[in-house]
Amino acid sequence: MRAKPKRMKESEKKNPIYLILTLVFLFGIIYSGYKIIIWHFENVKANEVLEEISKNVTVDDNNETKIDFKSIKEQYENVVGWLKVEGTAIDHPVVQTTDNDYYLNHNINKTENSAGWIFADCENKLDGTDKNMIIYGHNRRDGSMFSTLKDTLNSNWYNDANNRYVTFTTEQGETKYEVFSIYQVENEEYYLKKSFTAQTFIDFIKKIKQRSVKNFDTEVTENDSILTLSTCADNNNYRVVLHAKKIQ
Numbered sequence: 001m002r003a004k005p006k007r008m009k010e011s012e013k014k015n016p017i018y019l020i021l022t023l024v025f026l027f028g029i030i031y032s033g034y035k036i037i038i039w040h041f042e043n044v045k046a047n048e049v050l051e052e053i054s055k056n057v058t059v060d061d062n063n064e065t066k067i068d069f070k071s072i073k074e075q076y077e078n079v080v081g082w083l084k085v086e087g088t089a090i091d092h093p094v095v096q097t098t099d100n101d102y103y104l105n106h107n108i109n110k111t112e113n114s115a116g117w118i119f120a121d122c123e124n125k126l127d128g129t130d131k132n133m134i135i136y137g138h139n140r141r142d143g144s145m146f147s148t149l150k151d152t153l154n155s156n157w158y159n160d161a162n163n164r165y166v167t168f169t170t171e172q173g174e175t176k177y178e179v180f181s182i183y184q185v186e187n188e189e190y191y192l193k194k195s196f197t198a199q200t201f202i203d204f205i206k207k208i209k210q211r212s213v214k215n216f217d218t219e220v221t222e223n224d225s226i227l228t229l230s231t232c233a234d235n236n237n238y239r240v241v242l243h244a245k246k247i248q
Contacts, residue, residue: 047144049108053093057082069171076108080126081170083118083135085229085242087163088148094135094168096120104138115140123194126170131201131225132194133168139231139240146231150240152182158214166227166244177227177244180218183211184238191228191241198222208243220245 053076056068072079078095085091095108095117103119106112118137124130137146151157158164158179166177185191191208205220220226229242 047142050092050144053108065169065174067169078110079108080120081168083229084167084169085149085152086165087157087160088151089143090118090137090146090148092118092137092145094118094120096122096124096126098122100136103136115145118145121192121194128172128175130194131196132192132204132228133225134192134194134228134230135168136230139233146229146240149229149231149242150233152179152242153184153213153240155214158182158216164216166229166242168227175246176248178218178247179242179244180216180220180226181208181212181243182241183208183213184233184240185211186238187236188239191239191243192230208241211241218245 053072056071058066058068060066067082069079072093076093076095078097079093080096081094083090083092083094093108095103096119097103100119100122103117105114105116107115108117116138118135120126121134121136124133126133137149139145139150140147152163164179166179168175168177193204196204199222201222205226209215209220225246227244227246229244231240232238233240
């Protein structure tokens with residue numbers, strides 16, 4: 001005959017270690033649930049703000065995009081431009097402040113939010129003189145911010161010539177860029193350089209071209225300037241990076 005399972009003794013139920021482990025387990029479940037709810041709420045709020053701002057973007061009869069920066073900046077003073085990456089969901093206002101930490105955990109209306117916002121490097125001038133203009137954003141699991149930047153590593157993206165263009169629009173006008181390097185790299189800062197001599201810029205371009213998952217066969221000279229987009233990947237162990245050359 002199969003032995004009946006032993007019932008837990010009253011002494012075991014009252015054992016302090018058992019009680020502590022039970023409480024820790026319950027706390028873990030409650031805390032995890034709380035974090036999931038907060039994460040979802042922050043995503044919803046970020047998307048609501050983006051939807052509201054997007055009302056200031058229109059397409060005219062000539063199929064040209066018009067952005068009402070005056071109206072946007074009346075409410076969101078740190079907005080410096082609008083970024084669009086073809087073939088991705090990145091179609092987003094860009095902010096900038098005096099450090100590169102603030103918008104990691106604040107959204108465009110300056111409230112705390114783990115989704116952060118897409119932001120330009122604090123050292124970039126954004127006046128057309130930047131040799132390497134850098135824009136950062138989180139890789140969010142809900143598909144927002146820079147999460148679809150990783151799609152550029154897929155062959156169906158980079159083999160489509162229509163996807164190789166990035167547009168960055170400011171109050172001064174629209175600037176077009178052509179992608180020439182995309183890659184995933186360990187957490188490092190080499191590609192975030194902003195100051196160069198003619199030779200160090202050529203060396204820099206050579207290195208980031210060698211890293212690319214595809215040879216775009218795009219010439220970049222010491223007279224060119226570039227745009228760099230960066231996001232995290234694999235729980236912050238890697239970075240997904242895109243470089244594009246200014247073409248107009």
